[in-house]
Amino acid sequence: MAGIAANKLLMVRMLVETAPDAALRSLELALSGPAGGQGALAAVRRLVEDETAARYIRNCVLAPIVPLFAARDADQTSFPPRALGLLWAALKAEAPRQVEEAAARCNPWDLEQGPPDVFNALCKIAAEGLRAQATPGFTALAPICDTDTLASCLELSAIVRAALPKLSEWVSRMSEERASSARLAYKDACAIRPDAGPLLFEMLAAHLPDDWRILRVISAVMDRPGDRFWAASEVGLFGERVLADIEKNIDFVRGFDADKGEAEGRKAALAAQKVAQQITELEQSVDLAKDGPWGRRLAKHKQAVAQAAEARMNAAEKELLAALPLRPISMLGGKGGKGVPLLTAEPDERLNRRMTAVLAFLADTRPCAAQSGYGSSRAKVLEKLNARLDHYIEDILHVVRTGEGGDQVIAQRYVDLAASYIGYSRDDKTAEIVRRRAAAAMAAAA
Known part of the structure; x- marks a missing residue:
C-alpha cells in the first residue's frame, strides 16, 4: 500500500490533534490490529499513538482542571x-x-x-x-x-x-x-x-x-448547617442546583414519551432513582427545617415524584389492554377474565413500544420505589398486570393448541409479546417457561 502524501498527512495530524479524547481512543483501538501497522495506516497509527502519549502527559500535569473542559450545566464552571x-x-x-x-x-x-x-x-x-x-x-x-x-x-x-x-x-x-x-x-x-x-x-x-x-x-x-444558613451562604448555589435537578427529573418522569419504547422507560426510571438519591443526599447533608427554604421545597418534591410515578404506573393496565387486545364475552376467559384474545390482526408495534416503556419503568424503579413512597402502588400494579397476563397466556395457549378462537400464527406472535412482558413484570425465567409452553403447544398442534 502506498504511503500518505505529506500534505494529506499534515491534514490527518491536525484532525488527530483536535479529535476529542473518546474519538482518539476509538481510533487507537481501530488501528491496534495487524492491519493498522501496514502501509499508509502505519503512519496514521504512529500519529495516534504520539497524540495519545502527549495527552496522557498533559492530563497528568493538568489533572485538577481537565474535567472542567467538557459540557456541563450552564451555571457550572x-x-x-x-x-x-x-x-x-x-x-x-x-x-x-x-x-x-x-x-x-x-x-x-x-x-x-x-x-x-x-x-x-x-x-x-x-x-x-x-x-x-x-x-x-x-x-x-x-x-x-x-x-x-x-x-x-x-x-x-x-x-x-x-x-x-x-x-x-x-x-x-x-x-x-x-x-x-x-x-x-x-x-x-x-x-x-x-x-x-x-x-x-x-x-x-x-x-x-x-x-x-x-x-x-x-x-x-x-458542620452540617441548617438550610436557612446554607441557602444564604456563598455555597448555596450547590443546594439550589440539586433542587432544580430534582424538579427537572420529576418533570421527565411525569411526561416521558412512551412511544419511544424501552430506552425511554429506563431513562425515566433512572431519573426517578436519581431523584431518590438526591433527596436522601440533601436530607443527610443539610439540617432541614419544615418551614425552611429547602425543607419546604423538598417536601413538595417528595410528594410530586410519588404522584408522577404512580400516574405512569397506573396507566400500565390500559396500555396492556391496548397492546394485547381482548374481545368480550368468553367461555375461555374464566370467572376472573375480562375477555379472550382478539386475534384478527398482527400486534401493533407502536402499542408494543408503549407497553414496553411502561414495563421498563416499572421494573427499573424497584430500587427506589419504597423509599420514594410509591412502593405499595408499584406492587399493586404489578399484581394486577401479572394476573391479567396469566389469564391472557392461558387463553392464547388454548388457541395455539386447538386453533379455536383465532389464527394460530397470530396467536403465536401475541404469546411472544406476552412472554416478553412477563420478563419485565416478573423475571426472564418465567418468560422462558411461557415460550417453552408455547413451543410445546405448537408442536402438539402440528
Missing part, C-alpha cells in the same frame, strides 16, 4: 474543550524545560510516590501566563474562555491535586478525621483567595461521577 489544547500548547512554548521534565516523570513508579512538584509548578506558570496575557499562546485563550476564572482554577490546582486521592473517601464515608482534612483544604483555598471556596468545590465536584455528591464535602466543611 466550565471551559470549551479546545481551550485545553491551547493552554497546553501555550505552556509548552512558555516552559519547555519543565514540560520535558514532567514528561519524564509521567511513569507509574514516579506517580506512585505522589505527583511530582513540577506538575504544580507548571500549573503556576500557566496561571501567571493567563494573568499577564503577554505571550501569543496565552492571549489566544482570551477570546474563547474566561481567563481570570481559568487562572484561579490553576492557582487552586495544587490543593485540588492533593485532595483528589481522598475525594472518594470523603463522599463514601465521611469521618471526623476526613472532615478535618476537607476543612483544611477549604482553609488553604481561602488563603489564596477569600472567595475561593465555591470554586474549590466546583473543581472537586467535576471529578465525581455524580457531581451533586459534593454536598457531603460541603456539609462536612460547614
Whole structure:
C-alpha cells in the first residue's frame, strides 16, 4: 500500500490533534490490529499513538482542571474543550524545560510516590501566563474562555491535586478525621483567595461521577448547617442546583414519551432513582427545617415524584389492554377474565413500544420505589398486570393448541409479546417457561 502524501498527512495530524479524547481512543483501538501497522495506516497509527502519549502527559500535569473542559450545566464552571489544547500548547512554548521534565516523570513508579512538584509548578506558570496575557499562546485563550476564572482554577490546582486521592473517601464515608482534612483544604483555598471556596468545590465536584455528591464535602466543611444558613451562604448555589435537578427529573418522569419504547422507560426510571438519591443526599447533608427554604421545597418534591410515578404506573393496565387486545364475552376467559384474545390482526408495534416503556419503568424503579413512597402502588400494579397476563397466556395457549378462537400464527406472535412482558413484570425465567409452553403447544398442534 502506498504511503500518505505529506500534505494529506499534515491534514490527518491536525484532525488527530483536535479529535476529542473518546474519538482518539476509538481510533487507537481501530488501528491496534495487524492491519493498522501496514502501509499508509502505519503512519496514521504512529500519529495516534504520539497524540495519545502527549495527552496522557498533559492530563497528568493538568489533572485538577481537565474535567472542567467538557459540557456541563450552564451555571457550572466550565471551559470549551479546545481551550485545553491551547493552554497546553501555550505552556509548552512558555516552559519547555519543565514540560520535558514532567514528561519524564509521567511513569507509574514516579506517580506512585505522589505527583511530582513540577506538575504544580507548571500549573503556576500557566496561571501567571493567563494573568499577564503577554505571550501569543496565552492571549489566544482570551477570546474563547474566561481567563481570570481559568487562572484561579490553576492557582487552586495544587490543593485540588492533593485532595483528589481522598475525594472518594470523603463522599463514601465521611469521618471526623476526613472532615478535618476537607476543612483544611477549604482553609488553604481561602488563603489564596477569600472567595475561593465555591470554586474549590466546583473543581472537586467535576471529578465525581455524580457531581451533586459534593454536598457531603460541603456539609462536612460547614458542620452540617441548617438550610436557612446554607441557602444564604456563598455555597448555596450547590443546594439550589440539586433542587432544580430534582424538579427537572420529576418533570421527565411525569411526561416521558412512551412511544419511544424501552430506552425511554429506563431513562425515566433512572431519573426517578436519581431523584431518590438526591433527596436522601440533601436530607443527610443539610439540617432541614419544615418551614425552611429547602425543607419546604423538598417536601413538595417528595410528594410530586410519588404522584408522577404512580400516574405512569397506573396507566400500565390500559396500555396492556391496548397492546394485547381482548374481545368480550368468553367461555375461555374464566370467572376472573375480562375477555379472550382478539386475534384478527398482527400486534401493533407502536402499542408494543408503549407497553414496553411502561414495563421498563416499572421494573427499573424497584430500587427506589419504597423509599420514594410509591412502593405499595408499584406492587399493586404489578399484581394486577401479572394476573391479567396469566389469564391472557392461558387463553392464547388454548388457541395455539386447538386453533379455536383465532389464527394460530397470530396467536403465536401475541404469546411472544406476552412472554416478553412477563420478563419485565416478573423475571426472564418465567418468560422462558411461557415460550417453552408455547413451543410445546405448537408442536402438539402440528
